[in-house]
Amino acid sequence: MSTAVVYYSFTNHTREYAKTLAAQLDAPLIELAPPKPLSKLGAYLRGCPAAIGGKSWKTAAEPDFAAYDKLIFCSPIWASNVPPYVNYALGLLPEGKHVEFRLVSAGGKSNCAERLTATVAARGCVVDGIEDIQG
Numbered sequence: 001m002s003t004a005v006v007y008y009s010f011t012n013h014t015r016e017y018a019k020t021l022a023a024q025l026d027a028p029l030i031e032l033a034p035p036k037p038l039s040k041l042g043a044y045l046r047g048c049p050a051a052i053g054g055k056s057w058k059t060a061a062e063p064d065f066a067a068y069d070k071l072i073f074c075s076p077i078w079a080s081n082v083p084p085y086v087n088y089a090l091g092l093l094p095e096g097k098h099v100e101f102r103l104v105s106a107g108g109k110s111n112c113a114e115r116l117t118a119t120v121a122a123r124g125c126v127v128d129g130i131e132d133i134q135g
């Protein structure tokens with residue numbers, strides 16, 4: 001099964017995690033980069049409400065997932081949810097992919113498993129696992 005590691009990171013914790021995972025799996029890394037840098041204030045004042053609302057924010061480039069059977073999404077947790085850049089990428093999943101989530105947060109707890117599972121299912125894909133990581 002061909003696998004890629006997909007990640008968004010605001011303060012580099014998830015980037016380091018995703019890099020290590022990709023090296024372990026010998027898998028390519030796909031970064032979800034914002035079109036322009038987000039300020040800390042922007043992340044809290046606009047990013048958190050957007051994350052809670054399940055909103056999507058476009059990334060600088062459209063990730064292409066076509067070549068892979070499995071995508072492992074590594075994401076920070078914002079207000080118990082995934083950041084809007086991750087929602088955008090999930091909206092681009094082609095049908096039939098296997099998806100895993102590694103959710104990196106200060107508290108090691110997220111509250112979005114149901115939503116992520118529904119989002120992935122709506123794309124005709126299947127969630128193989130969701131793991132909370134404290135980091």
Ligand SMILES: Cc1cc2nc3c(=O)[nH]c(=O)nc-3n(C[C@H](O)[C@H](O)[C@H](O)COP(=O)(O)O)c2cc1C
Pocket residue numbers: 008009010011012013014015043044047048075076077078079080081104105106107108109135
């Ligand atoms: C805007 C924002 C909201 C956050 N919300 C939460 C939260 O709800 N729960 C939590 O445990 N950590 C929260 N954190 C902490 C991050 O999830 C944690 O520091 C994570 O490691 C950041 O990953 P990154 O460095 O890849 O961006 C938040 C951080 C930011 C910037």
